[in-house]
Amino acid sequence: MKAADFVYHRANSIEEAVGHLAEHEGAARILAGGQSLMPMLNMRLWRPSALIDINGLVELDRVQPSGDETVVGAMVRYVTLERSPLVAERLPLLARMVRFIGDRQVRNRGTLGGSLVQGDPTGEMPLGCLVLGARVRVAGPDGPREIPMTEFYSGPYAATLEAGELLTEVVFPRHPQHFAFREFCRRHNDFAVLSIAVTGDVSSDGGWRNIQLGLGGVNDTPLLVTGMTARLEGSRLTDADIAAAGEAVLGVIDPSSDIRASAEYRRHLAPIYVRRVLQDLRSSLQN
Numbered sequence: 001m002k003a004a005d006f007v008y009h010r011a012n013s014i015e016e017a018v019g020h021l022a023e024h025e026g027a028a029r030i031l032a033g034g035q036s037l038m039p040m041l042n043m044r045l046w047r048p049s050a051l052i053d054i055n056g057l058v059e060l061d062r063v064q065p066s067g068d069e070t071v072v073g074a075m076v077r078y079v080t081l082e083r084s085p086l087v088a089e090r091l092p093l094l095a096r097m098v099r100f101i102g103d104r105q106v107r108n109r110g111t112l113g114g115s116l117v118q119g120d121p122t123g124e125m126p127l128g129c130l131v132l133g134a135r136v137r138v139a140g141p142d143g144p145r146e147i148p149m150t151e152f153y154s155g156p157y158a159a160t161l162e163a164g165e166l167l168t169e170v171v172f173p174r175h176p177q178h179f180a181f182r183e184f185c186r187r188h189n190d191f192a193v194l195s196i197a198v199t200g201d202v203s204s205d206g207g208w209r210n211i212q213l214g215l216g217g218v219n220d221t222p223l224l225v226t227g228m229t230a231r232l233e234g235s236r237l238t239d240a241d242i243a244a245a246g247e248a249v250l251g252v253i254d255p256s257s258d259i260r261a262s263a264e265y266r267r268h269l270a271p272i273y274v275r276r277v278l279q280d281l282r283s284s285l286q287n
C-alpha cells in the first residue's frame with residue numbers, strides 16, 4: 001500500500017512552516033526524518049492533508065552552547081548526536097543513548113525533534129531528555145513557548161503540542177558529572193523492552209547528590225522516578241542502598257504487555273536493571 005494523496009510544502013522558514021500548519025487547520029503534519037511518519041503514511045494509518053517539509057531549515061540543525069546550557073535544534077539528526085565532539089562533551093548521556101536507536105539508516109535520517117514529537121514510550125531520546133531535565137521550545141500561532149519535558153507527554157505517542165505548533169529546539173541544563181544507561185531488547189538495536197538512564201553528582205564529602213533516574217517501557221510515557229532523588233541524596237550507593245532502590249521502583253511502575261514483552265516480565269526486569277545501572281553509576285567514579 002502507498003500513502004493517500006497529500007499536498008507537499010517545503011518550508012523556507014519557521015514562520016512559513018507555522019503558517020502552513022495554520023492553513024491546514026490541524027490536518028497537516030511536519031516531515032522531519034520521516035522514519036516514523038513515512039511508514040504510518042504508507043500503511044494509511046495517518047492521512048494528513050499536507051506534509052510540511054522542514055529539512056531545509058538549517059537554523060534547526062545546530063548544536064549551540066549557551067553558558068551552562070546546550071541548545072539542540074529539532075532537525076539535529078541522530079548521527080550528529082552520535083558523532084559530534086560538542087555533543088560528546090556537553091551531553092554525553094545523549095551521545096551514548098542514541099547509539100541504541102534502530103540501525104545506521106534510521107540514525108542517518110531520524111531527528112531529535114521527530115523522536116520527541118513521536119513520543120514512543122520506549123524511545124531513547126524522550127527518556128534521555130527527561131532525565132537531563134530538558135525543556136522543549138515550540139513556535140506556534142501565539143508565538144514561542146517552552147514546555148518542560150516533565151509536561152511534554154499526556155500519554156503514549158501523545159506530545160502536548162498544539163496542532164499548529166512546531167518543535168524548534170531542545171534546551172538542556174548543565175550536564176551532571178556522572179551518568180549511566182542500559183537497555184534490554186530482544187534483538188540488537190530493536191525498540192527497547194525496558195531502558196533506564198541515571199545521572200548524578202558527587203559532593204566533596206563523597207555523597208551522591210541529585211540522582212535522577214528514569215525508565216522507558218514501564219509506563220505509558222517515559223518515567224522519572226522523582227522519589228529516588230530524595231531516597232539516594234547523600235548516599236554512598238552501598239550495595240544495600242542499591243538493592244533497596246531496585247525494590248522501591250516496583251512501587252511506581254505500571255508496565256503493559258505488548259508484542260515485545262509481558263507486563264510481568266517487565267516487572268521482573270525493572271529492579272534488576274535499576275540495580276545494574278546504579279552499580280554502573282557508582283563504578284563511573286573510578287573512571
Ligand SMILES: Cc1cc2nc3c(=O)[nH]c(=O)nc-3n(C[C@H](O)[C@H](O)[C@H](O)COP(=O)(O)OP(=O)(O)OC[C@H]3O[C@@H](n4cnc5c(N)ncnc54)[C@H](O)[C@@H]3O)c2cc1C
Nearest residue numbers: 030032033034035036037102110111113114115117123167
Ligand atoms: C527500523 C526502525 C527502527 C527504529 N528503532 C527505534 C529505536 O530503537 N528507538 C527509537 O526511539 N526510535 C526508533 N525508531 C523510530 C525513529 O527514532 C524515528 O526517527 C523517530 O521516531 C521520528 O523521528 P523523525 O525525524 O524520523 O520524524 P518523522 O518520522 O518525520 O516525524 C515523526 C512525527 O513527529 C512529527 N514531527 C517531526 N518533527 C517535528 C517538529 N519539529 N515539530 C512538530 N512535529 C514534528 C511528524 O509530523 C510526525 O508526526 C525506529 C524506526 C525505524 C524505521
